Amino acid sequence: MAGCFCITTRSNRMSGYEFTAIEKKWQRYWQENSTFHQPNPGDPYFKPDRPHLYVLDMFPYPSGAGLHVGHPEGYTATDIVCRYARMKGCNVLHPMGYDSFGLPAEQYAVEHGVHPRKTTEENIANIERQIKMFGFSYDWSRRIATTDVEYYRWTQWIFLQMYNSWYDEADDRARPISELVHLLESGEYVVDLLDRAVPSGTLGIDAITGEPVGSRMWHELDVDQQREVIDACRLAYMDEVPVNWCPALGTVLANEEVTNDGRSERGNHPVYRRALKQWMLRITAYAERLLADIEIVDWPEPIKIMQRNWIGRSDGAEVTFPLANNSGESLDVFTTRPDTLFGSTYMVLAPEHPLVETLTTNEQRADVEAYVAQARHRSELERTAETKDKTGVFTGAYAINPVNDEQIPIWVADYVMMGYGTGAIMAVPAHDERDFDFAQTFNLPIRPIIKRRDEAAPRYVGALSGEAFAKVYSVWQQDPASYPKIRGLYFGGFWDAADDGTSLFQPEDVSTQWIAEHPDVPKGFIVVGKDGMAALLGAAGFKAESEPFALCVADLNEELELVDSGPINGLSPDDGKETITTWLEDEDLGRASVNYKLRDWLFSRQRYWGEPFPILHDVATGAIHPLSEDDLPVRLPEMDDFSPEASDEADRPPRPPLSRAAQWRLVAGVVMDDGTARIEEDFPVQELFADGVDVEQAMQNVLDAGMEPVDDPETLLAPRTVTVDGRERQLRLFTRELNTMPQWAGSCWYYLRYLDPENHDRFVSPEAEQYWMGVDNDKAGGVDLYVGGAEHAVLHLLYSRFWHKVLFDLGYLSKPEPFHKLFNQGMILSFAYKDSRGITIGPADLEMTDEGGETVAYHKTTGEQLQKVVAKMSKSLKNVVKPDDVIGRYGADTFRLYEMFMGPLEAAKPWNTNDVPGIFRFLQRVWRMILGDTDNGIEPLLGETASDDVEKALHKLIQKVGEHLEAMKFNTAIAAMMEFVNGVFKAGTISRSQAERFVLLLAPLAPHIAEELWQQLGHADTLAYEPWPEYDEAMIVEESVELPVQVNGKVRGRVTVAADAAEDNIVATAKNEPNVADSIKGKTIVKTIVVPGRLVNLVVH
RNA sequence: GCCGGAGUGGCGGAAUUGGCAGACGCGCGGGAUUCAAAAUCCCGUUAUGGCAACAUAGUGUGGGUUCGAGUCCCACCUCCGGCACCA
Structure with missing residues (x-):
């Protein structure tokens, strides 16, 4: 490599700043002296009188590829903050660990036939x-890995807390499930017809039929029913839910783990919708609090917005539509626009x-069933591939619009999803684009009920064939004033508003040529009123041929009013919404309602790692029992074959790898009074089978049943008892x-x-x-500073907030x-070079030349000039930079400083290895400034004289570096230090005291060289x-x-x-400054602006 | 399509939030040192014109507010990130 030559030469000769030796030395010192160990309150050496600071990095996933240069960016930033805070006298908690469970490690392990524990350990070690090469000041005594048994026992414990809790809507918090049992037993809570526990004072409303329902008391239910009620509250x-099933990975995936085009984030395998019984976490219960508490944390605004969007609160109403078949049944819909009820023409x-x-x-049954079956089997990929075209079928049934008793048809279509609202909508095609598209496709009526206040009637679009459109358009263009006003043009969904009705914003875009060239694009005129189109056509000498249709999707505001809407005529949409909602509530036809996009969290995977x-699942009854806390942890069994059961078949039942761990799976135990299960380790499972049963065969049957109960448990299993906690209990066989x-x-x-x-x-x-x-006087509390990439904006940060609140x-x-304060570091990008075919050329084939100060890249062999692009680092782009190489050549301090110098921490910025030597030179200069370089005969600038200029510059620097570090503006802090050093070289001298203070300023950013200089300056202890x-x-x-001095701003x-x-x-x-005097000569000064300390501006005529 | 973020020299980026545009670093040019080179130290480096003093233009594009705009307002273009039939 060409670049190596000069570096090697340099480091051979340059023995002044020996970064490798220095960095090794101080890393060992910090480790041996536990320099960065932070005791807890109550521990020896804890200093209670200091302020405290918890600074956290998003812990890494230990992948086989190791760290890339993006990881240490955030770590360096937090390390600087921590080292600075220690010098400012804070107790600093700064830990590091590993997020070591999960698909990538397991997938790697499966592909290479190694146990994931082994690869995980190796990856963590690496x-x-x-x-550790970077010299971060972590308290390594606090290291954790999520795969440690002592760690995941508590993950399991937290899961048990969730299992044993329910969300009390009345009190707006989670409570132990035992308290719900008390409330039900005492009659304070009752069970409604949907098996939900509700306070006895409130009346449950059936979500589907909309009918008020009766309730049952707890004691009216049998034991199984009671259990079902309780389980449904946890x-x-x-629950059996539609999930993303990925047969190739053999597991279900969370929505967030599925890409836009319906494939797995990991491995890019196809994903199918499928109903499976899975563990869920009720994060939706916390939707409102997760939303509200965003306000009390100090996070970047874009991340807050992303979380708000993800939670997706929308306010509207639930409205009940009775069916027209006199069955007494009804349909509930959720709408954010109850003001448009009068415009609803179908459901x-x-x-x-x-x-x-x-x-x-019956007439429609065959069509509907075929459509439903097809919709069910469509994969995510197929669904998203055809987003534009609306599909659906008519059910043959009608509902009655409660506001005007009109009969409207009920359709089935997959643009309505079961998971949101009630899974049913009232369609208002005139004012909703999706409904509009659907109505157009199936020729359903479109009835506008909103118009602009300054216009006589709602707007309509008159659609015309391309030819007819072109004719009308050209006639109209010749003399717009004598035709009815055109409010805009419609080109297949693209709206072009007219400003005053006589001219269009960009008429050149709608030339007759354009119209001729785009025959397939639907075209229309936007006119006012149903007759507007006819009038326009008539005036142009044409006969009206097409039915007008309407679409008004303007924002809600006072410029709009409702028409043809009975009691809310003339109101603005906002006022109409309020009025009609009150009316619906009074008439018992609906109620104000809030919906969230957020769904419950699919929490189980069919994986080993x-x-x-x-x-535990009771083999005889199928009942689910939480393990007693005393029986934690549940260790992962050792298995030789831990691979998932991958398949190409979408419908194959999932078989988790753990189902093959026969020894581990079946346990004997008892159920305690509170419903928890305790394992009887010493009791052989075989003895739970009835006499005369073929135990081996019977066990196989149990294993084959998965987590489902076995058939015929009475003959299979023997009643055995054991005394636990002073009571004789029946022994159960669990899987x-x-x-x-x-x-x-x-x-x-x-x-x-x-x-x-x-x-x-x-x-x-x-x-x-x-x-x-527990930050004092702060409502939110939490980690003082949490730094990581923005890719975790919703998933990790939302899930953590949820668990924390539970x-x-x-x-x-x-x-x-x-997490009180969150900071997102920007991504580190990298240059890549592409040839004319768009193929990336790796560094080995690059030839860089300088052409008039501009660097141009050529292909080494073909000589083709290459295009430079900035992109994410990836193997395929051949632009990955490894930190190891950079540290080997220039040292960790240079690496740290370079990453911080590249630009603002929050900005995405390209890595440029060519810029690194500049930082290295700076550190060498610092070294020579204080110690010189004897090998090269360079004398240090360190001396007895303290220059006043240097002293002044140093005070300014102390102020500036402090301010910039606290604002995490590391790039400008470093620039200021460079300026200072340049100044010292100009002054030619620096005193010992000045040098010492400078070294302390440098220490948080470049700690190794700073420690060494500090020691060379005569100090025995660390400067930390x-x-x-x-x-x-x-x-x-x-x-x-x-x-x-400015004259007229110049x-x-x-x-x-x-x-x-x-x-x-x-x-x-x-005014006396010669050049200024010249500029104002012969002119009158009309105004004089003096900004103290900034500038003078003379305004002259 | 919707929601964010960003566009400043050959390059990465500064600019105390409305007050000297281009700090600092890279690259490039020149000088000192050296037998020579590397390293080092010093000077210069937005463009155009001029020997120079200086003048003119200039922060994605077009308009606006202001004594004064990279910064504020309106419209648009490009790139990056997120979401996407959410009723």
């Missing part, structure tokens, strides 16, 4: 070696809607839960475990949690939010806890300032005046 529950049900089957008429659930938790589980709470990683009795002690996370509700945590230098305000103010000269000079004096001096 990544930790890399992290925060962690099992649409999602294909999965339970009423589709019952209300479809994840946390096992602490759940363990075979699913595992998704990768996000471990990362949901790792920031809590760092606080108290060795605790064997609790996931975190209250003392540690309150000290580090644990907060249950009394385990002191504040409601996990040296007080940050102070600056003197008096040293910073200048006695005189140079002001630019700089014509500069004058130097005393800093406290009077305005009159400044102006007088300014």
Whole structure:
């Protein structure tokens, strides 16, 4: 490599700044002296009187590829903040760990036939070696990995807390499920017809039929029914839900793990919709609080917006539409626009809607069933591929619009989804684009009920064939004034508003030529009123041939009013919405309602490398029992074959890898009074089978049944008892839960475990949690600074907030939010070079030349000139930069400084290895400034004399570096230090005291060289806890300032005046400046602006 | 389509939030040192014109507000990120 030559030569000769030796030396020193160990309250050496700071990095996923240069960017930033905070006298908690469960490691392990534990350990070792090269000041004694048994036992414990909790809407918090049982037993809560537990005072409303329903008391239910009610309330529950099933990976995936085109994020395999019984977490119960508490955290606004959008609150109404068949049944719809009820001309049900089957008429049944079946089997890919075209079928049934008693047809279409609202909509094609498209496709009536206040009637679009359109358009263009006003043009969904009705904004775009060239684009005129089109055509000498249709999707505002809408005529849409909602409530036809896009979290995966659930399934009854906390952890069984059962078939039943762990799966145990299960380790499972049963065969039957109960348990199993807790209990045969938790589980709470990683009795002690996370006088609480990439904007950050709030509700945590301040570092990009075919050329084939100061890349062999692009680092683009190489050549301090110098931390910016030597030179210069370079005969600038200029510059620097570090503007802090060093070289001298203070300023950014210089300057101890230098305000103010003098806003000269000079004096001096005097000669000064300390501006005529 | 973010020299980026556009670094040019080279130190480096002083233009494009706009307002273009039939 060409670049190597000069570097090698340089480092051979340059023995002054020996970065490799220095960095090794200090990394060892910090480790041996536990320099960065931070004790907890109550620990020896803990200093209670100091302020505290918890600075957290998003922990890495230990992939086989190791770190890329993007990881250390955020880590370096937090390290600087931490080192600075220590020097400012803070107790700093700065831990690091590994998010080591999950698909990538497992997939790698499967592909290479190695156990994931082994690859994970190797990857962690490698990544930790890399992290340690940078000299970060982590407290390594707090290291955790989510795959550690001692860690995941508490992940399982938290799951149990969720399983054993329910969300009390009345109290707006999660409570132990035992309290719900009490409420039900006491009659304070009753069970409605949908098996939901509700306070006895409120009346449940049936979501589908809309009828008020009766309720049952707890004691009216049998034991199984009671269990079902309770299970349906839990925060962690099992449900049969439509899931993303990826047969190639053999697992279900969360929505977030599926790409836009319906493939798996990992591996790009096809994903299918399929109903499967899965573990779910009831995050939707927290939708409102997750939304509200965004307001109390200090996060970047774009991330807050993304979370708000993800939660997706919309306010509207639920409206009940009775069916027209006199059956007494009805349909509930959710709408955000109840003001448009009078414009509803049809209804649409999602294909999965339970009423589709019952209300479809016999004539339509075949069509509907075929459509529903087809919709069900369509994969995500197919669904998104044809987003534009609306499909659907008529059910044959009608509903009655409650506001005007009109009969409207009910359709089934897959543009309505079961998962949102009620799975049914009232369609208002005149004012909703999707409904409009659908109505157009199936020729359904379109009835506009909103118009602009300044127009006589609603707007319509008259659609014409291309030819007819062109004729009318050209006639109209010749004399617009004598025709009815055209409000705009319609080109297949593209609206072009007219400004005054006589001319269009961009008439050149709609030339007759354009019209001729685009025969397939539908075209129309936007006119006012139903007759507007006829009038226009008539005036142009044509006969009206097409039916007018309407679409008005203007924003709600006072410029609009409702028409043909009975009692709300003349109201604005906003007022109409309010009025009609009240009316609906009074008439018992509907009610105000809020909906969220957020769905419950699909929490199980059919994979090996994840946390096992602490759940047992009773083989005889199928009942689910949570494990007793005393039986945690549930360890992953050792398996030789841990691969998932991948398949090409979309409908194959999932068989999790854990189902093959026969020894591990079947356990004997008892059920305690509170419903938890305890395992009887010593009791052989075989003895639970009845006498005379072929045990081996019977066990196989149980195993084959998966987590379902076996047939005929009475003959298969023997009644055996054992005494536990002083009572004789029946021994049960259990099979363990075979699913595992998704990768996000471990990362949901790792920031809590760092606080108290060795605790064997609790996931975190209250003392540690309150000290580090319970920020005083702050509602939110949480980690003081959390730095990571924006790719976790919704998933990890939303899931963590959810878990945190659950644990907060249950009394385990002191504040409601996990991360108080969040900072997203920008992505580090890289240059790549492409040839004319768009193929990336790797660095080995590049030839860079300089052409008039401009660097141009050519292909080494073909000589073709290449195009430079900036892109994400990826193997396929051959533009990946590895930190190891850079550190090997220039050292960790240079690497750290370079990444911080590239630009603002939050900005995406391209890596450019050619810029690194500039930073390296700076550090060499610092070294030579203080110690010289004896090998090259360079004397240090360190001396006895303390230059006043240097002293002044140093005070300014202390102020500036402090401010910029606190604002995390590291690039400008470094630039300021470079300027200072340049200044010292000009002055030719720096005193020992000045050098020492400078070294302390440099220390957070380039800690190794700073420690070495500090030691060479005669200090025995680390500088990590040296007080940050102070600056003197008096040293910073200048006695005189140079002001630019502007004439009419243009700089014509500069004058130097005393800093406290009077305005009159400044102006007088300014006018005397020769060039300025020249510019104002013979002109009158009409205005004089003096900005103190900034500039003078003379306005002249 | 919707929601974010960003466009400044050959390059990465500064600009105290309305006050000297281009700090600092890279690259490039020149000089000192050296037998020579590397390294180092110093000077210059937005463009155009001029020996120079200086003049003119200039922060994606077009308009506006202002004594003064990279920064504020309106319209548009390009790139990056996220979401996407959410009723």
